[in-house]
């Protein structure tokens with residue numbers, strides 16, 4: 373573990389409170405010495421135990437609601453090291469699903485502290501994470517660009533930019549709202565596994581192999597069953613492809629996007645397991661809740677299910693990507709889609725039927741849609 377130099381006292385206190393901040397690993401290096409010591413030193417057994425407990429609690433309840441009572445009573449150094457240990461362990465996990473779920477839970481835990489922090493501290497934490505916050509009295513002022521980066525994945529409508537006071541390229545936020553968007557920044561920061569070298573990963577797996585197996589079992593990677601059965605995934609419209617990519621990449625998807633994806637997959641013939649699998653990459657994935665909501669969407673009217681939203685509705689929610697998606701890894705997804713610009717195309721199902729049949733007539737517009745239920 374590299375120790376680039378002892379941080380000043382004020383930083384040590386801040387790192388203890390917010391162990392996710394860049395630079396905190398220097399304190400971990402001081403406390404634990406080397407990775408081998410952190411893995412083996414009997415004096416650090418309590419920190420390792422709590423680190424494992426942090427991971428398991430997050431996997432059991434990614435909403436961050438699972439209590440770890442021992443954390444509250446642990447010494448500050450033990451608490452700090454337990455966080456670093458959990459992060460190191462997840463850096464050696466076989467895939468990214470566990471680290472994403474842990475990131476959700478830890479970001480929520482951090483939010484509980486940030487809500488109580490003075491505005492100046494909130495702004496300092498944000499700046500250290502790379503966001504240009506500054507405090508002005510009881511408010512936080514955030515550049516629009518940073519606001520969009522942080523607030524876009526939040527599903528609650530009250531966080532949409534149109535509902536914020538914007539002026540001179542900045543958004544003014546009460547501390548409570550600023551701490552909530554910062555939670556997203558922390559989640560994103562922690563969702564990236566620590567870049568560990570091959571030797572470090574080997575050492576960790578040697579010591580913690582059984583635990584990492586358990587982690588992999590509790591948080592399996594997003595498995596796609598779309599290749600099975602009658603579905604033609606290559607015929608999905610760009611909006612649906614974008615939603616699936618977002619979830620597979622561990623990004624959050626809005627309530628409207630989740631509903632649209634589940635209802636669309638049902639209509640094109642996916643069964644419940646396949647639809648539930650599509651949501652496994654979501655940072656807050658909860659199998660029980662997802663299955664319940666998917667069943668609610670798909671079993672309406674004797675299995676008919678809810679109608680997926682039309683293109684106009686998806687467009688109004690910012691989910692239509694008919695002009696292409698510059699961030700998409702595949703060339704065909706980066707380009708505008710000619711079929712989406714056909715005047716008759718008003719529904720993603722029309723796109724799918726046309727593409728999956730290799731031709732065919734446009735289908736009728738779907739019936740008026742009932743109100744959306746809860747999304748997965």
Ligand code: SF4
Pocket residue numbers: 609610611612682683684686687691692693694712713718719720723
């Ligand atoms: S035009 Fe319709 S089918 Fe095409 S990306 Fe937009 S919402 Fe999807």
